[in-house]
Amino acid sequence: MLNxxxxxxxxxxxxxxxxxxxIFLLLELAPGDPMAQVPLTVPPEVKEKMREALxxxxxxxxxxxxxxxQFFWIEPQVLIDHMFGTTFSEGDLRVxxxxxxxxxxxxxxxxxPQTLWVVGTAYVVAILIALPIGIYSAYRQxxxxxxxxxxxSMVGFSVPPFFSGVLVIVxxxxxxxxxxxxxxxxxxxxxxxxxxxxxxxMIMPVMVLALQITAQLSRFMRASxxxxxxxxxxxxxxxxxxxxxxxVMVHVLRNSMIPVVTVxxxxxxxxxxxxxxxxxxxxxNGIGQLLxxxxxxxxxxxxxxxxxxFAVLIVLFNLIADVLYGILDPRIRYD
Amino acid sequence: MTDxxxxxxxxxxxxxxxxxxAVPGAGAMEELATPPRSQWRDVWDQFKTHKGAMVGAIxxxxxxxxxxxxxxxxxxxxxxxxxxxxxxxPSWAHPFGTDQLGRDILARMMSGGQTSVSVGITAMxxxxxxxxxxxxxxxxxxxxxxxxxRLTDLFLALPLLPLLLVMMxxxxxxxxxxxxxxxxxxxxxxxAIGITSWMPTARIVRGDVLAIKEREFVLAAxxxxxxxxxxxxxxxxxxxxxxxxxxATLGIATAIIxxxxxxxxxxxxxxxxxxxxxxxxxxxxxxxxxxERVFWPGLAISLTVLSVNYLGDGLRDALDPRIRGR
Numbered sequence: 001m002l003n004x005x006x007x008x009x010x011x012x013x014x015x016x017x018x019x020x021x022x023i024f025l026l027l028e029l030a031p032g033d034p035m036a037q038v039p040l041t042v043p044p045e046v047k048e049k050m051r052e053a054l055x056x057x058x059x060x061x062x063x064x065x066x067x068x069x070q071f072f073w074i075e076p077q078v079l080i081d082h083m084f085g086t087t088f089s090e091g092d093l094r095v096x097x098x099x100x101x102x103x104x105x106x107x108x109x110x111x112x113p114q115t116l117w118v119v120g121t122a123y124v125v126a127i128l129i130a131l132p133i134g135i136y137s138a139y140r141q142x143x144x145x146x147x148x149x150x151x152x153s154m155v156g157f158s159v160p161p162f163f164s165g166v167l168v169i170v171x172x173x174x175x176x177x178x179x180x181x182x183x184x185x186x187x188x189x190x191x192x193x194x195x196x197x198x199x200x201x202m203i204m205p206v207m208v209l210a211l212q213i214t215a216q217l218s219r220f221m222r223a224s225x226x227x228x229x230x231x232x233x234x235x236x237x238x239x240x241x242x243x244x245x246x247x248v249m250v251h252v253l254r255n256s257m258i259p260v261v262t263v264x265x266x267x268x269x270x271x272x273x274x275x276x277x278x279x280x281x282x283x284x285n286g287i288g289q290l291l292x293x294x295x296x297x298x299x300x301x302x303x304x305x306x307x308x309x310f311a312v313l314i315v316l317f318n319l320i321a322d323v324l325y326g327i328l329d330p331r332i333r334y335d
Numbered sequence: 336m337t338d339x340x341x342x343x344x345x346x347x348x349x350x351x352x353x354x355x356x357a358v359p360g361a362g363a364m365e366e367l368a369t370p371p372r373s374q375w376r377d378v379w380d381q382f383k384t385h386k387g388a389m390v391g392a393i394x395x396x397x398x399x400x401x402x403x404x405x406x407x408x409x410x411x412x413x414x415x416x417x418x419x420x421x422x423x424x425p426s427w428a429h430p431f432g433t434d435q436l437g438r439d440i441l442a443r444m445m446s447g448g449q450t451s452v453s454v455g456i457t458a459m460x461x462x463x464x465x466x467x468x469x470x471x472x473x474x475x476x477x478x479x480x481x482x483x484x485r486l487t488d489l490f491l492a493l494p495l496l497p498l499l500l501v502m503m504x505x506x507x508x509x510x511x512x513x514x515x516x517x518x519x520x521x522x523x524x525x526x527a528i529g530i531t532s533w534m535p536t537a538r539i540v541r542g543d544v545l546a547i548k549e550r551e552f553v554l555a556a557x558x559x560x561x562x563x564x565x566x567x568x569x570x571x572x573x574x575x576x577x578x579x580x581x582x583a584t585l586g587i588a589t590a591i592i593x594x595x596x597x598x599x600x601x602x603x604x605x606x607x608x609x610x611x612x613x614x615x616x617x618x619x620x621x622x623x624x625x626x627e628r629v630f631w632p633g634l635a636i637s638l639t640v641l642s643v644n645y646l647g648d649g650l651r652d653a654l655d656p657r658i659r660g661r
Contacts, residue, residue, distance in 0.1 A: 015492055022493065029505055154387075154648075158641035160592045162599040162612075163633030166619060170626040273496040277596055291497055292600060295504050303501060310494030318492065 005323050012315050017068075019311040024064050027300050070095045071305065075105050099299045108287060108305065114185045115286030119275045121202060122209035127264060130214040134221025134260075138229060139248060149218060156215025161274065165208045165281035172204060179204050183284040205282040213271060220263050224256040258328045265321040269313040381653040388649020394642035398635070402448035413442040413609065431631055435621065440614075444631055447609035452639070454524055454594045454610070459586035461529030466536025467579055471567055473537065474544025484541070487534050495531045499593065502527045503602040517608050524603065528590050536582045543575045577654035584647030588640045595636050611636045 042050075058066075074094055080086060094103040137146035159167075173181040179200050189198050228234065229252055237247045276288030283289070287306060294302035382388055416436045423433045431440035473483035503523065511519035547553065548571070556566050595612025597603040604610050606617065611632040618628035 015489060018489055019493060023498070023501075026498070026501055026505065154641060154644055155637075158588070158644055159633075159637045160595060160640075162596060162615065163629075163637060166615070166622065166629050167633065170622060170629065174623055174626065269494075273494055276496055277599065280600060292500070295500050295602070298504075303497075307494055307497045307501065310497050311492060314492050314494060 001323075001326055004326060005319075008319050008322060012319060015315055016312060019315075020068065020071075020308050021064070023304055023307050023311070024067065027304055028060060067095065067301075067304070071308070078103075078105065095301050095305055097294075097299055097302045099294065099297050099302065104302050104305045107290065107302070108309065111285060111287045111290050114183075114284055115272070115275060115279065115288065118183070118202065118205050118279070118284055118286065119209065119271055122206040122275075123213060123268065123271060125206055126210040126213035126217060129210065130217035131221055131260075133214070133218040135225055135248070135253065137218070138222040138225030141226065146222075149222070153215035153219050156211045159211075161208050161212060161277045162281055164211060165204070165278055168204050168208060169281070181282070183282045185285050205278055205284060208281070209271065209275060209278050212274065213267065216267070217260070217263070221256065221260050224259050225252060228252045228256045258325065261328060262321040262325045265317050265324055269310065269317050272310060272313055378653045382649050385649035385652055387645040388652075391642040391645030391649065394638065395646055398448070398639050398642065399452055402445055402452055405445040406442070406449075409441055409445065411439040411442040413438060413446040414607065415439070425627075432625070432627065434617070434628065440628065440631065443609045443614060444611070444635060447611045447614050447632065448635060450521070450604065450608070450610040451591055451594060451612070451636070454521065454528070455587045455591035455639075458525045458528035458532070458590035458594070459583055461525060462533040462586050462590070463536055463579060463583050465529060466533035466582070467540050467572075467575070469533065470537040470540025471544055471571065471575070474541040475548060475563070475567060475571065480541075483537075487537050490531070491534050493531070496593075496596070499527050499531060499597060500600065500602055503597060507602075516605060520604055520608075524594055524597065528593050532586065532589060532593075536579065536586070539578045539582060540575050543578055544571055547571055547574050577650075580654065581647055581651045584643050584650060588643045588647070591636060591640055591643075 078094065095105065096102070097104045097107060100107065133149050137143075137149040140146055169181045172178045181204075183201050183205060187194065187198055187201070189195050229248075234247060234252055237251045238244075242251075272288075275286065276291060278284070279286045279288035280292060287309070291303065291306045293299075294306065416438060417433070418436060421433055421435055423429055425432050429439050429441065431444065433439055434443070469483055469487065473480045473487075506523050507520065510523045513519060514522060553566060553570055556570055561569070591611075594603060594610065595615065598610050598612030599616045601616065604613050606613065614632040615629055615636070618625070618632065621628055
């Protein structure tokens, strides 16, 4: 198992390098000029100097190598410095955003908590809703509850977040006026009242994100439960005289959770991507909105770093899912 | 029959599908007495019993017909500006009302739907072609299996939505210059969606090809000297048609949603060239005064995707011989 994990970790390195190369090459083709907004009165030689200051003067492979060094070597040092007060990264050049001229990672670190709050809460809420629905609809297959669950999850699949988000804004904040339509990230929770405000502004984005995840997870949970409910060990458990609750909630559930846990792990990076749209709808200033803003402003270092962070998340959680599968299911040990 | 109906999950998953066991046909004895029936007749009979799928199929056909044939009945030009009758509510002259420039929303919905549906279908065809091609190659030729599947894994590890956005940003100008604004962006969106969504199809097709390749009829074909390309086109492809068809329906759904998402983020089609996603995006600005402007395009997207999903669900059941004939 350890062997397998190490092998996968080693394999992840070329994958990530390839992905970073793809992203880099894609952005290399960008027709936009970062100097486009500089006034025309600035003479061309000065512009050339400014380009060089942005690191644009060198050939492609050198810039790619520099970006890799900055991202994988200098940025972790900055993190260590920040945590332990050391001075490893002093004087090193970091990845600089063209929009703000400040290090990209600093801005990303500012934005990540908002995304994590909304996305994380949505994921937890979705899991808490989806698992019972999946279990019960498998246990009572083809009952009205199961049919309803099928329909609701079909709707959850089909209604895109940019529609469901706008719809809940129309209903709950324009018509009913219950919740604010814009997520205020500067809001500080320090009393019960401010906690209620925070709760109110989180309900809509969380529900919109959770609807989609619930739809997928509950179907998966149901299918996994159905696969197990008819197996021999369940009959054995019943024949031993165990209570129905023990049979379903202990024997069947624990076995059905194996694939579901891996799906939960696999879904985490996907919802970071999906959160881009939800963040845009509710004006949450998380990393998704940062990415859209950077794309519109032609801020290539920022786009590159953010896209790569998304890629790292995907590779990392794929790895976690694979390892989890091996740990949870003794039949699969990859050796 | 027994419990073979448990594979009606929406998530294509190799692990679960492998666990469900094939049940030898208990009804084979009665089958012999009746005259032989064609396979597609069986599929159709099974498909008809799935109510959701029938409703979905009819709804999808209705939407497609409405979008393509509707403009012949409702002949108002979607781009005609009538500034004096702007922001009108529903009336007989404009059943869905008019927008901020006095353009008829029903006509815009139809022309937007044409774009959305054509993008969905074309992108699905491209993804399907790529996916089946790579899947068949990887499954059939052992030497290509490793590299092609690694490639698929790499593509699956790419962050798709951010990359799509970046692609839209980068290639919008050159392609619109080369093919004209609308056609250029159409090609760009179709290619972008097609290139980023072939991976699930490739994996499913590869799995099926791997299994079929070992069957006796392929061996028989090979022993009479059939060439590889003929084995693939005559014997393998017809047998992997059902997973391809199922992923085709799901492909339409995801392509329509992706296109609308791009338009919604302002990186899709230009504003004077409506699609459902773009109409939704434009409607958000008038959310407080005219919420119906957001509602109609969103409803159209959701209904189309819902009907296609149900269609795919029924198709999956109908094409699965373990379920069929129950």
